[in-house]
Amino acid sequence: MAYKITEKRQLVPDVHLMNIQAPDVAAAANAGQFIILRIDEAGERIPLTIADYNADEGSVTIIFQEMGKTTKQLAKMSAGEDLLDFVGPLGKESEIEKLGTVVLVGGGVGIAPIYPQAKEYRAAGNKVISIIGARNKDMLILEDEMIAASDEVLVATDDGSKGHHGFVTDLVKQLLDGDEHIDRIVAIGPPIMMRAVAGVTASYDVETLVSLNPIMVDGTGMCGGCRVNVGGEVKFACVDGPEFNAKDVDFNLLMSRLSFYRKEEADAITKSQKGCGDDCKCQ
Ligand SMILES: Cc1cc2nc3c(=O)[nH]c(=O)nc-3n(C[C@H](O)[C@H](O)[C@H](O)COP(=O)(O)OP(=O)(O)OC[C@H]3O[C@@H](n4cnc5c(N)ncnc54)[C@H](O)[C@@H]3O)c2cc1C
Ligand code: FES
Structure with missing residues (x-):
């Protein structure tokens, strides 16, 4: 199944809004949850928060900043084009209640x-x-x-x-x-x-x-990629979060794990700008 982009616009330099036709995701979505998308067969899976949803229209809004290969590729897409995968809603919904x-x-x-x-x-x-x-x-x-x-x-x-x-x-x-x-x-x-x-x-x-926004791969608690330390315990942000009590979060570990693949991410941008495939060995 393909997921159609029904609207695409730039909000500010390098930040874009997209509406995606994804009725199943829209019907189950709540604030605090995210999706994982893949543009095509060769594409990387990237998590993006659900910025809005409309169950009646079957649409989900994502807002993303151009960071590297996949978000830059996504930014070049237009309304009418399709995404290969759009999986969600993932993660726990925010616990929203009357507090004051x-x-x-x-x-x-x-x-x-x-x-x-x-x-x-x-x-x-x-x-x-x-x-x-x-x-x-x-x-x-x-x-x-x-x-x-x-x-x-x-x-x-x-x-x-x-x-x-x-x-x-x-x-x-x-x-x-x-x-x-x-x-x-x-x-x-x-x-x-x-x-x-x-x-x-x-x-x-x-x-x-x-x-929390650690690197995520499967988004289902299987790969361990998104592990974070909260209150001295290992948690998987994709299934235990992504929302956590701030006082318990080890932010230094989160930040050091986010920069873990910096060289590979820079290489991926260079290769995509040169038009090389992912297995190309050029630098
Ligand atoms: C739960 C969650 C919700 C998010 N929501 C949003 C959102 O609403 N809008 C938005 O602009 N960004 C969001 N992000 C961050 C977004 O996923 C990354 O910017 C994106 O994956 C970058 O991919 P890239 O190929 O363009 O860049 P790359 O060059 O591959 O990476 C650039 C930076 O993005 C981060 N990143 C890379 N791959 C991943 C990955 N698989 N998972 C998580 N982070 C990654 C790393 O910090 C990396 O240094 C969210 C991340 C998480 C975990
Ligand atoms: S992304 Fe794989 S365990 Fe969370």
Whole structure:
């Protein structure tokens, strides 16, 4: 079975949105879950978070950043073309319940996975304060959607071109030091950002969840590729997560495992730019 791309658009430089016709995935999807796709027979399997879904239309939205061979190949595809595999929903859904006030923190392309959470936390009766951040205003995605899905949205840019001049962590700290009682914080973005949020919230009594993005292969708990250390125990992010309590996560191990295949990833881009096959021995 092939999975048709029904919409494709660039949101900001190097970040794209795609709607995929995948009725079975759309019917079962929940916030916090992800899919694994493969473009064609020769393709690598890559995990992407479900950024939105519409069970009535049978469509699933993914938002991805061009990083290496597969995401760059995906970025060149257009509406009307097919993906070979689109497997999901995978991972545990976010445990969304009525808590009170929930702060959602999204950094860069990490704003995409917090968008469905904003909608679902609000639908469950929570006050949702979203903090979204990017390097600069031109790299900020889904601002209008986050405003529509949240009670309040705070923006941070590294260069100060929009909102707070600085990191999302500054805004998290300001909220924690303010008068509002916060019942839960969910932070999704680059591991370095999630580690920084965890560092800020560690000295406050507030539950903090992060969504981990280790290298994944099968997404079903069989290969061990996505193992992470949480609370001193080995967990497989694809089946035990991807959401975990931030205070228990070994971020240093996560970051060192993510850079494990850097040489192979650089070689794959070079070969794809030269038009060589994966088994080509040129450098
Ligand atoms: C549960 C989960 C959800 C994710 N959701 C999103 C999302 O919504 N949007 C988005 O832009 N990115 C997301 N990612 C990251 C995305 O999977 C990688 O950017 C992508 O696999 C890179 O592949 P590549 O061939 O383009 O780049 P490569 O050059 O192969 O790799 C670039 C970097 O991407 C990471 N990566 C590579 N292969 C994998 C893999 N099989 N699994 C996980 N990470 C990998 C590594 O950090 C690597 O250094 C998610 C990752 C996980 C685990
Ligand atoms: S991706 Fe293979 S065990 Fe999680």
